[in-house]
Amino acid sequence: MNKTPITTRGAEKLREELNHLKSVRRPKIIQAIAEARAHGDLKENAEYHAAREEQAFTEGRINEIEAKLANAQIIDVTRVNADGKVVFGATVELEDLATGNTVTYQLVGEDEADIKQGLISISSPIARALIGKHVEDVATVQAPGGVREYEILQIRYI
Helix, strand or coil: CCCEEEEHHHHHHHHHHHHHHHHHHHHHHHHHHHHHHHCCCCCCCHHHHHHHHHHHHHHHHHHHHHHHHHCEEEECHHHCCCCCCCCCCCEEEEEECCCCCEEEEEEECCCCCEHHHCEEECCCHHHHHHCCCCCCCEEEEEECCEEEEEEEEEEECC
């Protein structure tokens, strides 16, 4: 199975969520199930069924996170020798040549992507167009809204 790239920050967020699910959420659900059982007949006990459903969701998420971490290739961007090129984990400041607007994105793994925080997936059209480029290069992106061109203003490895 291929390893999935993830930044050190992304891996840490997954570990924090896993810890929270195991140490906080799981015990609360177990307590809720115990309390619901004490109410009697389980066939018609909505609290019991809701707690069991939440338990199934939480255990599924725990398994999902553990699998992601086991299959992750954790990349510390600060230690990558990229010779000034855009690589996985790089933070790139771009200028949209059509509008003059500037945006800053960090290229991250698919599980970390959050456009509102400036984190774009390595498999996105913009990221694919940027990989291997240098400062002052122009990246042509085939986006759903048409062709866009971005000039790379700055590349940081943070």
